[in-house]
Amino acid sequence: xxxxxxxPLSRRDVIEARLAxxxxxxxxxxxxxxxxxxxxxRRDLRALAxxxxxxxxxxxxxxxxxxxxxxxxxxxxxxxxxxxxxxxxVAMIEPGEFLFLDSGSTNLAMVDLLPKDLGATxxxxxxxxxxxxxxxxxxxxxxxxxxxDPVVGGSVDASAVAAIEAMxxxxxxxxxxxxxxxxxxxxxxxxxxxxxxTLLKRSAARIALITSEKFHERAPHRIGGAGxxxxxxxxxxxxxxxxxxxVEAGFSLVKASNVTSSS
Amino acid sequence: xxxxxxxPLSRRDVIEARLAxxxxxxxxxxxxxxxxxxxxxRRDLRALAxxxxxxxxxxxxxxxxxxxxxxxxxxxxxxxxxxxxxxxxVAMIEPGEFLFLDSGSTNLAMVDLLPKDLGATxxxxxxxxxxxxxxxxxxxxxxxxxxxDPVVGGSVDASAVAAIEAMxxxxxxxxxxxxxxxxxxxxxxxxxxxxxxTLLKRSAARIALITSEKFHERAPHRIGGAGxxxxxxxxxxxxxxxxxxxVEAGFSLVKASNVTSSS
DNA sequence: AGTCAATTTGCACATTTATACACGATTTGA
DNA sequence: TCAAATCGTGTATAAATGTGCAAATTGACT
Numbered sequence: 001x002x003x004x005x006x007x008p009l010s011r012r013d014v015i016e017a018r019l020a021x022x023x024x025x026x027x028x029x030x031x032x033x034x035x036x037x038x039x040x041x042r043r044d045l046r047a048l049a050x051x052x053x054x055x056x057x058x059x060x061x062x063x064x065x066x067x068x069x070x071x072x073x074x075x076x077x078x079x080x081x082x083x084x085x086x087x088x089x090v091a092m093i094e095p096g097e098f099l100f101l102d103s104g105s106t107n108l109a110m111v112d113l114l115p116k117d118l119g120a121t122x123x124x125x126x127x128x129x130x131x132x133x134x135x136x137x138x139x140x141x142x143x144x145x146x147x148x149d150p151v152v153g154g155s156v157d158a159s160a161v162a163a164i165e166a167m168x169x170x171x172x173x174x175x176x177x178x179x180x181x182x183x184x185x186x187x188x189x190x191x192x193x194x195x196x197x198t199l200l201k202r203s204a205a206r207i208a209l210i211t212s213e214k215f216h217e218r219a220p221h222r223i224g225g226a227g228x229x230x231x232x233x234x235x236x237x238x239x240x241x242x243x244x245x246x247v248e249a250g251f252s253l254v255k256a257s258n259v260t261s262s263s
Numbered sequence: 264x265x266x267x268x269x270x271p272l273s274r275r276d277v278i279e280a281r282l283a284x285x286x287x288x289x290x291x292x293x294x295x296x297x298x299x300x301x302x303x304x305r306r307d308l309r310a311l312a313x314x315x316x317x318x319x320x321x322x323x324x325x326x327x328x329x330x331x332x333x334x335x336x337x338x339x340x341x342x343x344x345x346x347x348x349x350x351x352x353v354a355m356i357e358p359g360e361f362l363f364l365d366s367g368s369t370n371l372a373m374v375d376l377l378p379k380d381l382g383a384t385x386x387x388x389x390x391x392x393x394x395x396x397x398x399x400x401x402x403x404x405x406x407x408x409x410x411x412d413p414v415v416g417g418s419v420d421a422s423a424v425a426a427i428e429a430m431x432x433x434x435x436x437x438x439x440x441x442x443x444x445x446x447x448x449x450x451x452x453x454x455x456x457x458x459x460x461t462l463l464k465r466s467a468a469r470i471a472l473i474t475s476e477k478f479h480e481r482a483p484h485r486i487g488g489a490g491x492x493x494x495x496x497x498x499x500x501x502x503x504x505x506x507x508x509x510v511e512a513g514f515s516l517v518k519a520s521n522v523t524s525s526s
Numbered sequence: 527a528g529t530c531a532a533t534t535t536g537c538a539c540a541t542t543t544a545t546a547c548a549c550g551a552t553t554t555g556a
Numbered sequence: 557t558c559a560a561a562t563c564g565t566g567t568a569t570a571a572a573t574g575t576g577c578a579a580a581t582t583g584a585c586t
Contacts, residue, residue, distance in 0.1 A: 038563095040546080042562090130390045137413055141413075142408075142411065145426055146405070147403070147406075163422075290573095291571095306534085
């Protein structure tokens with residue numbers, strides 16, 4: 001029973017860590033995520049601002065450092081778009097579900113956005129995702145073993161397929177390399193494709209997070225078509241022709257609007 | 264039900280060990296787990312905080328350097344001593360072997376010290392070690408899956424045991440929590456002990472890296488005695504009485520002299 | 527065995543801390 | 557300008573904490 005009861009003050013550390021990454025803080029979102037009132041979040045922000053760790057703004061707080069961060073900026077930019085997708089995906093999760101997070105940087109971004117009181121269990125074959133989930137420490141984790149594919153960053157061999165064959169997954173988040181109306185969803189690695197097909201077969205709800213450039217990628221191994229995926233979570237500013245083609249191919253789209261306040 | 268009838272002193276050691284692993288301590292949970300009042304736990308936390316081992320927070324305590332860099336900071340603390348042990352352990356590896364690296368920060372230190380042209384394959388159940396091996400990118404990796412034990416940082420459940428039952432390991436590096444002449448080698452977690460016993464059974468050569476303080480730790484679950492381990496890699500400055508007791512208990516010691524040179 | 531000192535523990539009490547709620551003031555956006 | 561959202565302050569409540577003290581345990585010495 002050592003589950004998920006996190007220390008109250010660790011919340012402030014989490015906020016501080018996010019600020020250190022250059023991320024903006026929205027008081028209302030944090031309140032929901034940590035399952036506390038907005039007053040508590042505001043107190044934390046006030047304390048952090050008093051320590052000079054952030055700047056208070058209407059609706060939340062912003063990190064202080066605005067000057068030179070060459071590398072982190074680029075990562076932060078890419079992360080921002082992926083985080084919007086991830087936030088929309090997190091909102092689709094029901095409490096207590098058995099989730100599978102497939103390998104992929106967008107799925108990795110989901111881990112930090114999962115609410116604290118989520119009673120879900122996460123299974124994954126990605127070492128990076130497993131590492132992130134374990135670092136949180138409040139989510140039960142099931143790791144899929146097997147020979148590790150260095151391109152995928154996780155196990156996609158026969159033993160990994162056999163492991164998920166024995167799972168009843170409530171909701172899986174698929175990582176894909178390319179999407180098109182003609183070829184459906186595809187990936188680069190053959191073994192990865194076999195693994196993902198099995199994953200889709202064993203999952204009740206199947207979701208894929210798609211950054212806009214994925215619609216113009218090409219990959220050799222087809223996983224399936226529109227009938228094999230329940231939802232594609234796409235960016236808000238997806239070009240109209242891409243969207244039209246996807247819808248006509250039978251895909252159900254969920255637009256991830258960055259409702260994160262104005263700005 | 265783990266009823267620890269162990270010595271009162273051991274409780275504080277267990278708490279310290281958990282903090283060293285980066286885990287957060289919740290006073291109320293600890294009180295239930297050790298079957299003592301919260302006052303006793305708070306007294307321990309106060310003492311540990313006074314020693315600089317942790318940071319007290321409302322509701323329990325947090326490890327000191329955990330928010331920003333949980334892994335690298337821990338390694339940075341005792342990196343010198345552990346790197347010496349790890350270097351000695353790496354020297355025992357033969358080319359082309361199938362290795363198993365058990366969970367543990369000392370074994371983790373081995374990953375970065377492995378030579379480039381090593382034709383070995385590494386298997387592990389530790390997420391941190393898998394992450395480090397994958398980051399290198401030049402070593403074939405086999406990951407042991409299963410439900411992840413948050414204390415161990417990897418899988419030690421029945422499926423993990425079943426996975427290594429099918430392996431013929433040339434050389435395994437065991438992670439242990441405590442060593443003594445009377446009780447042999449021991450760990451904190453029951454499932455971890457079962458896993459390690461199977462690991463020893465499936466391994467041709469069995470090695471454990473032991474920092475000196477492990478000789479004065481206590482842990483509830485015994486893995487085995489001197490006959491179950493081929494080599495204990497110990498520090499150069501191991502106290503003479505500890506060394507004498509270990510040798511008389513039948514252990515074969517390898518002293519890791521810090522003549523690492525270079526760098 | 528007996529005794530004494532030191533440590534550890536549990537309990538009672540006052541204090542501090544964190545939190546949620548209520549109300550008025552302030553800011554934001556249309 | 558107005559309405560909605562957000563912020564700040566005050567207050568009540570629950571939880572955690574620190575302190576003092578007595579009982580129980582341990583270890584050493586006679």
